[in-house]
Amino acid sequence: MSDTNEKTTQFPQLNKPAPYFDAKTTHGQRTLEDYKGKWLVLFSHPADFTPVCTTEFIAFAGVAKEFADMNTELLGLSIDSVHAHIAWVLNIKEKFNVDIPFPIIADLSMDIANSYGMVQSGASDTSAVRATFIIDPEGILRAMVYYPMSNGRSVDEFVRLVKAMQTSDANSVATPENWKEGEEVIVPPPHTVADANGRKEKGYNYVDWYFSKKSL
Template sequence: MSEQNVTFPQLNKPAPAFNAKTTFGMKTLEDYKGKWLVLFSHPADFTPVCTTEFMGFAARAEQFAALNCELLGLSIDSVHSHIAWARSIEENFGVKITFPIIADLSMEVAKAYGMIQPGASDTAAVRATFIIDPNGILRAMVYYPMSNGRSIDEFVRVLKALQTSDEHKVATPENWQPGEDVIVPPPATMADAEVRKDQGYQYIDWYFSKKSL
């Protein structure tokens, strides 16, 4: 596959629509309207790193659900392969996979989301994760190498941070955790910058102020 044929979704733009066969029947992006969605790909079924990741997502499924967020996996394998793999995980590790997995044999979804990357893998979807908001807007995405697993806790953290930013119109600092102080958006004019230190925030400089929620 040439690099010219590789497309990538864009942050803060509508996520690519899909109508895909999954282990839970047909699923479309529209099915998730009104909820957050974490869409994540893996290179192949019955691979050890992917197995640990799927168990990680399954173990935190209730945390995502509590945040009004659904999970949706994907790989370029068949539904039958997905079913066999999910059953194997439950039999061997005692972990039930409670979310659907897209069977993307045509690679249509993988291509739309930039999961097929020359130089990383031409025949399998790389490890990619996308967080899509209730309006179908792509809010975060991250790609991982084939050899290394993801931190599922980080996606829980980012989801909480995004929801906090949306609700309170603030930003969050490095490794922010719920309950910690947030960053106030910097002033947009000279006049606002002049008075920032008198507005009751935790003032460091005109562009850097924090507050508690």
């Protein structure tokens, strides 16, 4: 039986409101409300001035314009001070000639990291793991992905995922494995026998009553 006094971490849940934050960043104060009406990719990294994190930040900077074109903002976070963040951003510019255009949250209190489940005892009690959260324009948490400390994320995958979710929302469809923009989407399966029997005549790319695709 677990100790009733043991502290438990409440992890965020998909399709529920994202945990609120009001934080100091490299671009000034930011709150979750500031991103109302936009998609937000919130991502944590273990520490500033570390090689894997540096490659990830360079990659996020490289697709920042693509995200902006999708009405999507980027927001980084680590358990470091804002001064450490600023120094790291300047170092990336000096050593790699890359500007980091998005804010980075300074979370020395670990309050935001804990509210998002970024701090996990199996990895570290003092650093945030590589976690990525996609929040929709209504402030609802739509996706979350955790990576180990030792391995960098595929930033292109988050570009793909935001495009896929926006396509699903706009067209009431699903997307297949590794779907890319312009490819066929999956038609939601029928909910009645009559709809299943008539599915073949709908003009879709029909495989079976539960599996059909179409072009948008």
